[in-house]
């Protein structure tokens with residue numbers, strides 16, 4: 314990894330499977346030679362500060378884990394990204410992203426990246442989230458904006474809430490999507 318290595322911005326939300334972000338996404342991306350800059354939603358940031366994962370990720374990436382917006386007088390602590398991957402994405406963050414809401418640092422970064430660099434989103438949702446009347450519209454808005462969704466029966470069949478605890482997230486499909494997106498832009 315050098316200063317010219319591709320930068321993968323990883324955005325994590327407060328969803329099941331977030332606890333595996335470091336071993337299943339951050340470390341494999343680093344092993345591929347990419348730089349990795351992690352930003353968390355405020356709730357996810359609280360989870361990872363409490364568990365010590367924020368510090369562990371900062372140690373291996375060499376970059377601070379962001380969840381708060383910077384002060385106007387501060388420089389951005391993360392390099393410019395070549396690809397953005399939101400995994401796991403909550404139903405909440407998917408809905409806000411589809412509407413262009415940027416009320417936290419994670420959403421600000423992803424919203425600003427849309428149409429500029431490839432954006433990959435894995436909605437870590439259940440059948441109840443998908444029954445919400447606005448859900449299909451949110452997916453259509455994101456797809457229309459060029460977002461690559463890791464979504465569908467082949468990667469993440471939807472089940473009723475709390476019926477599949479501890480289910481492995483489709484990390485392999487997410488990693489393949491990152492590789493393909495970077496290959497297409499470089």
Ligand SMILES: Cc1cc2nc3c(=O)[nH]c(=O)nc-3n(C[C@H](O)[C@H](O)[C@H](O)COP(=O)(O)O)c2cc1C
Pocket residue numbers: 325326327328329354355356357402403404405406437438439442
């Ligand atoms: C233990 C736990 C697991 C959760 N898992 C999910 C999940 O898998 N998917 C989801 O959409 N929301 C999940 N939630 C709900 C979100 O954390 C909640 O909607 C939160 O406001 C999302 O904030 P964020 O989108 O800013 O990360 C979970 C909540 C808890 C406490």
